[in-house]
Amino acid sequence: MLQRRASRTLLMHALRASSRTLLLLVADIVAFLMVRTALNLVQTSHKLEPLDAATRWAVPPLGSAGGWQMGGALVVGLLIAGAYHSGDDWRSLRRIFSGVLLAVGLVLWRDLWLRGIAPVVVHYLTAVAGLGAGVMLNRFLLDRVIARLIRIPAFHSPAERVMLVGSPDDPACQRVHKRLEHFGVLEVVGWVSPSVPELPSDGQGKVLGSVDDLWTVLQHNAVDTVVLCGLVDDEQIKLLMEAVVSSGVRLLAVSRYDRLGWVRPSPISYRSLSFMELTVPSLRAQQMWVKRMVDLLGAGLGLLAISPLLTLIAIAIKLDSRGPVFFAQERVGQGGRTFKMMKFRTMRVGADAEKAKLAHLNTSGDARLFKIPNDPRVTRVGAVLRKWSLDELPQLFNVLGGEMSLVGPRPFFESDLATYREHHFGRLGALPGITGLWQVSGRSSITDFEEVVRLDCEYIHRWSLWLDLEILLRTLPAVFRRTGAY
Template identity: 45%
Template sequence: MVGPIPDADFRITFFNDTPVVQLPPRLTVLEAVAFKKSCQQFLQESADTQQLVFDLSQTTFIDSSGIGALVSNVKLAREKQVELVLRGVHPQVMAVLAMTGLDQVLTIEPPSQSTTTTPGKKSEIQLPTTHPSVRSWIKRGIDVVGSLVGLGITAILFIPIVIVIKLDDPGPIFFSQIRCGWMGRRFQVWKFRSMCVNAEALKDKIENQASGAFFKNENDPRVTRVGRILRKTSLDELPQFWNVLKGEMSLVGTRPPTPDEVERYEVPEWQRLDVKPGMTGEWQVNGRSQVRNFEDVIRLDLRYQENWSLIYDLKLIVKTILILFRKNSGAY
């Protein structure tokens, strides 16, 4: 899955009897693992601590793993009834916290003069480039063109799909679900409904045939008769072209996880969120529904990040189209 992560040194000092953790200039996977380990060890051993300060005055870059470490520390701090305070947060980091919603759950001290931007400069603050694909305007252009074509196809097939869904199982046409995208930012994904109306309520009663932080069941009884056809042909995913057009997803990327899946991630596994989720990707062309081990999902997602190029994206799109015409290639 994810290789061994070497330890980094995170010293905890005291200022006016308050423990302070100095974070490094970059909080990526190596530092994030050590950050989580050091903080959680301190919280476990210091029963009388009421407040813990994270000093980010030197930190100007944070990726998905850094967010994962923060989330893990927030959870334990709440269990221990310890207040976490962020100090010296630079605008670049604050933009990430705002995007992921962490600015609403963390106590953040007002920035000092040294970390504020000059008037008129706020619009120039950019989110971190966690992966080259995030800032590729050509990839974004392909996404826009592809999503417009996809939405055109969706419009043509919309009425027939609506009719068969309604005839098979009365209820909503669309199914929406919260997923986690780039850096863990939550968004609402859309699909044509392929399950019974109360599918989410019944999920806990269905056996999970996958191992790790995701859910699969080959003969899921919640899937309707028409739903199985929609899934086999991937027609249920056509509305996701709207998510691509909005920029929440890409045509090609990693599998978009649900929040409850992300809740179970270890810090290194957050690396898969360094790129935008995609309608297709390595998992789609390398086993799709046959991939039942979360370690394999991580391996495929990281392989995509390592091999990414515009040509690689186009190859995966072509492979996906070819796979859709193969027997027993669809999802279940």
């Protein structure tokens, strides 16, 4: 029975993989056509009038960046970078931009001999920015469209049926179950417990049996994928492997280090014994130099670009309430050193003195995360600035001064250090940032200090320029959603 169903199960997996690749190819070709059309519009809009010097430097010629060879190179580059792989690889910013960088380089390298290095470098950056943004936008929209169509009965296709192996009471298994249910792309059939289940799980799904009954469970339940999220012994692993191989079912195992998202396990052999070495990428000396150079460039260009906006905000603050435009507050930075963090003033003068009286309104219940919705101390202009996070913009001056970074852990107050436990000090291992993993993960809606520390330490341990870029790109959508902003 299971063997007869195996061919159908394997065929369904192959069809899903092929459909995903085909949809991604279509989305990427559409992204290329969008960029090509935009380039055509810029070029043809100047038919009667020659391109000025600035436009000639910014817009690549149609034959180089807009030709069909660029479309082919884009697909090849993304394929080499692994941007068509299964799992979350096709959503990876690093893989997508690596593929685009390679694709544009493949097309424009010959132009170095024809047009010189300066215009080609400008055109290279322009093409990478346009194609990268187009591919990311189309893939984001494709992901959202598929998720919505699956929830509509008229478009409902056979969902991938998943069975979880583990205890429904295991926190790791509960996280996996909630994550799968949140996206709704996979259908959780039920659970198989490592031991004999006494009662059906409450609110976590149906318990189908134990691992020892796995053959029978698979025979009576149409399953495409088995997810091992709990702990099983060697005999149960052997039984699990035999059953899934015979039935053509895909087996996924959840890493036991999933709560330490920065840990990179790699298999090694030592004295004829097999081990899993756990390595941790983190901010080292040379990486800090690179990060500092990016901060100086980003903050400098950012201040130049938004200087008119800063002027308008300053005028609005002065017209709205008495007091200074800026508000400097002492915070703790890297290594526990204190510094004056700059912000636009969003509260009335003397608001700090009223903090103790309003402590009972703190929604987090933790003095280290002092958050009050509809804070009575906030001015009218201040409420708008906070809603759109515009009050944080003066911190670009802190970045130029080397006290902060564009991306990093959020700086806290020196008085909070007295309540820190040993593992909390890990978040002081990098320059504090204007934005960070905590901010793009929920901002003020995250009210658990331990979760804030976990996200900050995860950022430090996982740091890379790609992670900084990802957080910066996620910051704007987080600001526009205004989730947890007050």
